[in-house]
Amino acid sequence: MTILITNVRPYGEDPVDVLVADGVIAAIGADLSSTAQTLDGAGLIALPGLVDLHTHLREPGREDTETVLTGSRAAALGGFTAVHAMANTDPVADTAGVVEQVWRLGQQAGLVDVVPVGAVTVGLGGTQLAELGAMADSAATVRVFSDDGKCVSDPALMRRALEYVKALDGVVAQHAEEPRLTVGAQMHEGDRSARLGLTGWPAVAEEAIIARDVLLAEHVGARLHVCHVSTAGSVELIRWAKSRGVQVTAEVTPHHLLLTDAQAEGYDATFKVNPPLRTAEDVAALRAGLADGTIDAVATDHAPHAGEDKECEWAAARPGMLGLEQALSVVVGTMVDTGLLTWREVADRMSVRPAEIGRLTHQGRPIAVGEPANLVLLDPTARAVVDPAALASKSRNSPYAGRELPGRVVHTLLRGELSVRDGKVQK
Amino acid sequence: MKRHLLEAADLDRADATLVLDTAAQIESALAGREVKKLPTLRGRTVVNLFFEDSTRTRISFELAAKRLSADVINFSAKGSSVSKGESLKDTALTLEAMGADGIVVRHGSSGAPHRLATWVAGSVVNAGDGTHEHPTQALLDAYTIRQRLGRLEGVQVVITGDVLHSRVARSNVWLLHTLGAEVTLVAPPTLLPVGVGSWPVTVSYDLDAVLPGADVVMMLRVQAERMNASFFPSAREYSRRYGLDADRMARLGEDAIVMHPGPMNRGMVIAADVADSPRSTIVEQVGNGVSVRMAVLYLLLGGPA
Numbered sequence: 005m006t007i008l009i010t011n012v013r014p015y016g017e018d019p020v021d022v023l024v025a026d027g028v029i030a031a032i033g034a035d036l037s038s039t040a041q042t043l044d045g046a047g048l049i050a051l052p053g054l055v056d057l058h059t060h061l062r063e064p065g066r067e068d069t070e071t072v073l074t075g076s077r078a079a080a081l082g083g084f085t086a087v088h089a090m091a092n093t094d095p096v097a098d099t100a101g102v103v104e105q106v107w108r109l110g111q112q113a114g115l116v117d118v119v120p121v122g123a124v125t126v127g128l129g130g131t132q133l134a135e136l137g138a139m140a141d142s143a144a145t146v147r148v149f150s151d152d153g154k155c156v157s158d159p160a161l162m163r164r165a166l167e168y169v170k171a172l173d174g175v176v177a178q179h180a181e182e183p184r185l186t187v188g189a190q191m192h193e194g195d196r197s198a199r200l201g202l203t204g205w206p207a208v209a210e211e212a213i214i215a216r217d218v219l220l221a222e223h224v225g226a227r228l229h230v231c232h233v234s235t236a237g238s239v240e241l242i243r244w245a246k247s248r249g250v251q252v253t254a255e256v257t258p259h260h261l262l263l264t265d266a267q268a269e270g271y272d273a274t275f276k277v278n279p280p281l282r283t284a285e286d287v288a289a290l291r292a293g294l295a296d297g298t299i300d301a302v303a304t305d306h307a308p309h310a311g312e313d314k315e316c317e318w319a320a321a322r323p324g325m326l327g328l329e330q331a332l333s334v335v336v337g338t339m340v341d342t343g344l345l346t347w348r349e350v351a352d353r354m355s356v357r358p359a360e361i362g363r364l365t366h367q368g369r370p371i372a373v374g375e376p377a378n379l380v381l382l383d384p385t386a387r388a389v390v391d392p393a394a395l396a397s398k399s400r401n402s403p404y405a406g407r408e409l410p411g412r413v414v415h416t417l418l419r420g421e422l423s424v425r426d427g428k429v430q431k
Numbered sequence: 432m433k434r435h436l437l438e439a440a441d442l443d444r445a446d447a448t449l450v451l452d453t454a455a456q457i458e459s460a461l462a463g464r465e466v467k468k469l470p471t472l473r474g475r476t477v478v479n480l481f482f483e484d485s486t487r488t489r490i491s492f493e494l495a496a497k498r499l500s501a502d503v504i505n506f507s508a509k510g511s512s513v514s515k516g517e518s519l520k521d522t523a524l525t526l527e528a529m530g531a532d533g534i535v536v537r538h539g540s541s542g543a544p545h546r547l548a549t550w551v552a553g554s555v556v557n558a559g560d561g562t563h564e565h566p567t568q569a570l571l572d573a574y575t576i577r578q579r580l581g582r583l584e585g586v587q588v589v590i591t592g593d594v595l596h597s598r599v600a601r602s603n604v605w606l607l608h609t610l611g612a613e614v615t616l617v618a619p620p621t622l623l624p625v626g627v628g629s630w631p632v633t634v635s636y637d638l639d640a641v642l643p644g645a646d647v648v649m650m651l652r653v654q655a656e657r658m659n660a661s662f663f664p665s666a667r668e669y670s671r672r673y674g675l676d677a678d679r680m681a682r683l684g685e686d687a688i689v690m691h692p693g694p695m696n697r698g699m700v701i702a703a704d705v706a707d708s709p710r711s712t713i714v715e716q717v718g719n720g721v722s723v724r725m726a727v728l729y730l731l732l733g734g735p736a
Contacts, residue, residue, distance in 0.1 A: 190541075193625050193626070194625065194626045195626040195628075195629040196626070197624070197625075197626060198624035198625065198626030198627055198629070198630070199440070199601070199626070199629075199630075200541060200542065200563060201541035201542075201560070201561050201562035201563030201564065201598060201601060202541050202542070202561075202562075202563075203562075204624070204625060204626075206625070270542075270545060271541070271542025271543075271545045271546055272546075312518060312520075315518075315520050315546075316518055316519055316520065316546070317519055317538065317540035317542060317543040317546055318540060318541065318542045318543075318546075319539075319540040319541065319561070320519075320540060
């Protein structure tokens with residue numbers, strides 16, 4: 005298939021025509037002509053297809069809340085061309101069999117590259133290493149390992165996991181939460197939790213694990229990735245570790261870039277998430293950390309939940325919120341419109357770096373001749389109010405309901421094929 | 432008044448004073464009457480929806496509603512939602528379909544009454560939610576203080592005990608502040624929330640230091656299981672540092688009163704001879720609870736049907 009995209013602005017720079025043929029970018033230049041179908045790119049910005057390091061697709065196990073197919077649709081509509089599917093499914097993705105199942109479902113859906121994450125420990129139990137090598141060697145070629153949802157809290161086991169994945173060119177993605185400091189925790193511990201009477205989730209529970217893990221990673225010379233960094237203190241620790249040369253990378257979610265613990269007022273459990281929404285000071289530090297590169301990537305932590313798991317009392321609700329379809333808009337609003345990131349830097353934080361961390365060789369590539377045609381075309385000037393009922397995800401737990409956000413994904417191309425055209429998913 | 436009573440924090444001074452004045456009027460209207468009943472809520476239905484056991488509070492609300500001639504249904508739904516059968520929302524919709532005008536809810540989860548209020552047309556009264564608030568307890572405490580001391584403005588109130596886990600403490604902090612009293616919280620630092628610095632109170636770790644200036648000492652319950660979670664080393668040490676015994680009571684000013692929301696742990700938090708002394712308002716608090724809850728139900732439900 006051949007597509008000519010006219011007058012599009014790669015990375016927000018000068019308009020050019022981009023010719024896509026046989027899955028790659030065949031030509032870039034002024035006034036290209038082709039007999040191919042044409043996409044009018046006027047007013048649109050082209051970025052490399054987005055790569056998510058952190059998505060919950062819920063299949064197998066909770067197909068009532070999301071499937072690989074519905075999650076793939078949401079991802080494509082959000083401008084993603086690759087998503088990492090977290091391992092906390094039922095059964096847990098802790099064997100070659102389960103990761104291959106998820107990978108195959110992704111291939112069948114055919115809208116984004118679904119890259120399975122393997123569990124670090126058997127059943128996320130935190131006691132015995134899963135067969136990491138078997139998952140790495142499987143058809144799913146797993147490189148990111150995580151017990152996300154749970155912290156690998158045992159320091160000896162964490163050390164072994166970090167060491168072991170060196171042989172696989174892998175990375176351990178840690179959900180940093182000291183479990184003894186977060187028993188029953190419901191929201192950020194601070195002024196609001198004190199007043200609302202909700203058990204606090206202290207910043208130190210995240211920071212203590214990050215501090216420990218960067219030292220472990222340094223000691224054994226392994227790669228560590230920190231999931232969903234949420235506090236100003238965590239940013240400082242990661243900045244310090246990087247300055248020492250520790251091989252640490254980190255991600256931040258769109259919701260932690262935008263929302264604060266003020267959302268807990270009224271006890272609407274849509275805003276219950278782990279780690280919790282923090283303070284305005286934390287939000288500012290996360291934005292600054294993403295801007296200066298301390299935080300490498302934006303990752304959604306897209307976490308679909310059934311209505312009954314959110315329309316209930318706060319303590320009974322499951323933590324997590326949707327993110328795939330609004331991630332780019334949130335980044336535009338919090339980072340681009342505020343002048344903190346250029347479009348090239350957005351491409352870096354949402355595509356290039358996450359692809360490097362996940363060792364995806366055909367994603368996160370520059371917009372250049374001969375490169376894979378994984379592209380997102382967005383209209384930076386469009387603004388829209390988020391309507392959860394209109395989302396492609398099977399679940400409705402969007403924290404952005406009713407909120408006007410900037411930027412609209414118009415087209416998404418996966419290896420030269422339109423997965424999204426004019427805001428409509430193609431499969 | 433607003434449609435619901437969800438927390439003392441959102442009562443302004445006028446509304447809080449209206450509740451207390453109404454309670455006083457109700458009390459004097461019923462004083463000396465053989466039939467202790469008013470026809471005000473005839474034909475109205477009040478549901479006591481209790482997800483946690485609390486015989487005292489439920490009986491107090493039940494009596495209050497009955498003395499206002501409302502029809503009262505006691506709905507005991509122990510256990511949390513989702514994990515055990517029907518969800519809070521389904522329960523709410525059921526009560527809604529039955530035409531409940533008022534729902535008095537006690538729940539183990541902070542914020543459950545707030546959620547309930549978004550699903551029903553009737554008025555919701557928070558009868559205690561998790562570790563958040565217990566607004567009618569604070570109203571009856573304020574009523575009791577005003578009755579004993581004749582005022583609330585400038586009254587020095589010392590609240591001692593497990594503030595961290597206490598909905599009674601939270602409600603009292605906000606209500607007493609709104610009504611012009613000055614609150615000092617006294618507890619071991621482990622039993623004060625991180626963030627207490629943002630509350631309109633003085634914090635102290637030393638009960639002996641604050642007792643001489645106190646007009647009111649309010650003793651909060653401390654649950655024995657807190658000891659096992661290392662909030663304090665032992666019941667004996669807690670009692671030594673933060674319990675109210677006869678020696679400490681002797682350091683109080685002449686007119687100072689001692690309050691306890693009940694149920695009491697005699698011995699650990701409050702010595703028996705203190706609980707039973709003339710300073711103690713513990714029994715009055717129970718009686719005042721009915722009057723204040725009548726006032727709340729009257730103000731929320733007493734308008735045109």
